Amino acid sequence: MERLTTRGPPDHPHQEEASACWRLTVRVLEARNLGWTDLLSEADPYVTLELPTVPGTKFKTKTITNSCHPVWNETFSFLIQSQVKNVLELNVYDEDSVTEDDACFKVLYDISEVLPGQLLRKTFSLRPQGQEELDVEFKLEKTSDSPENLITNNVLVARELSCLDVCLDRAGSTATVTDQDKLELELVLKGSYEDTQTSVLGPASAFRFHYMAAQEGKLSARVRSSSSNSWSSDESAGHLTVPLRSLAVGKEVTFHVPTTNTPGVRLQLKTEGCPKELDVHLGFDLCAEEKAFLSRRKQVVAKALKHVLQLDRDLQEDEVPIVGIMATGGGARAMTALYGHLLALQKLGLLDCVTYISGISGSTWTMAHLYGDPEWSQKDLEGPIKYAREHLVKSKMEVFSPERLASYHQELELRAQQGYPTTFVDLWALVLESMLHNQVMDQKLSEQKTALEQGQNPLPLYLSLNVKENNLETFDFKEWVEFSPYEVGFLKYGAFVPSELFGSEFFMGQLMRKLPESRICFLEGIWSNILSLNLLDVWYDLLSSEDTRKQHLKDKIRNLEESPASLKTSSWLEASWLQPGTALAKAFKGLLTGRPFHQHSCNFLRGLQLHRNYYSQKDFSTWAGVQRSPAELPVGQVDLTGTNSPYSLFNMTYKEEDFDHLLQLSDYNVRNSQGAILQALRTAMKHRALGARPRAAQN
The missing domain is CATH 2.60.40.150 (C2 domain)
Known part of the structure; x- marks a missing residue:
């Protein structure tokens, strides 16, 4: 269920360039x-x-x-x-x-x-x-x-932004706040971050738009009386259009908005350049915080490796391999199994040899609970395991009591007021929190940095799937999103934001609107992934055999492997004709491919554009999977999802003996593989040592 592997940080920061x-x-x-x-x-x-x-x-x-x-x-x-x-x-x-x-x-x-x-x-x-x-x-x-100033990592491009400030010219406007009929102003700048802004005019009326500096758009303005039910259909009577190209940077210009049957309105417009620094980390290199953590963690790992491998000398930093644990998903069974695996690694003295722990779905529930304690890996894991066992075997009826349902509704309303889009997944997240903890856990992902300050624990990487909302199977389009206490982002595109800013609104790599950081339970709802499925995914999973699913996955991987080569030709998408079909056919397809319960967050990649040669960037990839050897396949042939299995995906209540059995089995599997793990560590150290030697010495 977990595999030890090595991982090294690439070093490809973004670059700035001027382009016509x-x-x-x-x-x-x-x-x-x-x-x-x-x-x-x-x-x-x-x-x-x-x-x-x-x-x-x-x-x-x-x-x-x-x-x-x-x-x-x-x-x-x-x-x-x-x-x-x-x-x-x-x-x-x-x-x-x-x-x-x-x-x-x-x-x-x-x-x-x-x-x-x-x-x-x-x-x-x-x-x-x-x-x-x-x-x-x-x-x-x-x-x-x-030339336009660009920032790029050769996969994504952040283009130069400008800001347009619009405010009421109090001296020149005959409209005042004492007028019996208030005046409502609508401003539209298509292609900008704000798009449309509408407000009742007052002495402090001010607006700001963010748009691409090279944009050939236009600002449209119109005014109406608050007593009017609709905007004037006669644009010449109450409509102002200002081309963006006519505005000189830094120069304030005043325009009159023509109106009928209302006092005149004058607006002051001024355009300025936006800051060049990006709030999105655009690059394939690790952030400074993670690099500093690696240096601290290697000191811990070096001591642990010297002990478990019985080395006769201390290891230098460049000799220490990067070792990670990759935990799979599967609801409560994945959560329980990960506890067992970590317990075994701790008993063998191998837990301090690990640099990263990554997980998805149920395994993230284990990780999120453990990292609430900054010293968890240095303490006996029997305590957290006992806690998880107590909450997993208890009755879940209280989770759906009227009092709990009312508390869920209250928190979702607060979340909506903060600016977050609320979905069914948010409700599921609160229910899951009650199941696993029976109380509100006021923890945030960024707060887990305290568990990394001294390099005392591995760095957690929580994974989630980004899927297309409609029209595609999950197999056809899925992207991995990484969540760590430092950053959240797509390794595929080389784009990350600080973890405390996930959910906030961005445009062209710059922060537009900061929202309060979510409690970690809402992220656990995202990490669960099961609610992102559509009916087509479920139908395929129910009717297809294991061999059919494997072949389907191989076909998808083969298609993905062929895509980058085809993209290099000038005929890519040269003549792609798409015919919508009948309304009935479109409705039926939407029913199959729609994702009614998926979670959605503000896209921090909004506005960023693909580089023209993104497919030739060696760090860009449309997939990430390593095929198992035939010898490895039988290891996973365990009935965990059968009709009589207590470990079915949707079962959230275990008997005590079922929890203990899965925990002990996971513990045994790791301890039984001690020899193979130690040999893998020796091999990793050997490769590391060869890579660190001077080129002349290797020759």
Whole structure:
């Protein structure tokens, strides 16, 4: 269930660079053989164009009525950054005056093959499935604008931000707070972090927007009286539009917002650059705190290795291997088994040889409980084990008493007031806390740093799955998220935030809104992962055999292994046509792939963009798994999930003898493998010593 392994810290910090923007011109020419028809006429097609890397910008062609061969010849322009992955999305719709417009198909096109100064014409075809074709022309030209400052780790790119401050011009505005009808102001800046802000105007009215410095958006403002039920449909009568490009940095400009039947409003606008420093750790290197911990922990590990391996000398720091315990999930059985494994390692004197402990699901419940005591690994584990045993064998009926349910509701309301999105997983987290502790545990992940100050314990890494909310199986898309007392983030992308800031709101790598740090019980709900499944995952798991699941996993891994090579070609996503199908088909697919109980937190990667060559960065990976050898497979053939097994995944109440049996079995398995563990440590030390020797000596 656990495996000792070695882990070394990579050293790839982010880099800063200045990069010019380019002007991408897209001309939508025509389409042919559009075979869709309405009930009374042929299709009324139009095309939309959107680049996710140019937020807030979306274009639409005119609608050609009753035509299966529409000709548009319309030109659109995007200001793009060449250092990021730019994938243009072209959607063809059939306009409908009665119902919602039908999405007929879409094309995703990687524009990396568009060469500067050369006109490129592309024909996107649905063949061999059909005969529909769409002709589009592309042209790329360098702009004369000053270069944009980028921060990148060659996988993700943080682009330069600007701040726009908007405040009421009290001297120039005739509107006052004493007016009988209060004035309500709406400001919209598409593509910015704030997007839309609405407020009743007063003497202290002030707004701030954060947006990309290279953005070609516009600020829209309109005013209405509080007695009015709707905004004026006549934009010229009460609408102000200010292009961002017209605002000089650091210069305050005043604009008048035209209104009807209300006093005039004047706004002062001023744009400034945002701080360059990122609040997101963008890089594949370890944070400074973890590096310092490793140095402290190696001193503890060196002494332990000298004792268990009976060495005749002290080890130097560069000779000490990095050893980790990887604990699997599985609810209460995983929690119980990890207690047994750690107990055995402690008895053998091997626990102090470990640098990291990682876990998922039930094993994180063990870890979170232990790290509440800063000296846990230096004390007898019988105490925590007795505590876990008492709460696991007790009745769980009190957990659902009216008093407890009321307390859950009260805490979830408080959490919502703090700014957190509340989900079913948050309720599950509170129920789980009652089951495992029978009380509120006021602990936070960042507070576990005290258990690492002297290197007295291994560093805990709690793991969770990040999955797509809809439309994909878990096997098709899943990413590991690491939680430690120092940082939370994606090793895949090389992006981390301080643990106390997880759940806060970020944009383009900068902190926008800080929320109070969650109690660790809410993180345990996230780490459980079971509630992120969709019906398709459950259906597949129930109906497929173990061999079928293994083959399915191998196929998925093989596809992932082939993907990076295909991404290097210019034809990636060159003509990807996606047809939505009927409303019934979409609803049925949504039922199967939706995740009704999943937990969601604010995405600290919001705004960050993929580097154009992210797939060639050697530290970027779309998967992480090591295949077991045939000799290892029989070891895991233990019936823990059978219909008569007391260790089923959803069982949270054990008999005393069942808890003791699993604990003793886990203890025995580790102690019985003492020889193999010691040999693995010797091998790791040998490799470490070879790596530390001078190159001339190795030759």
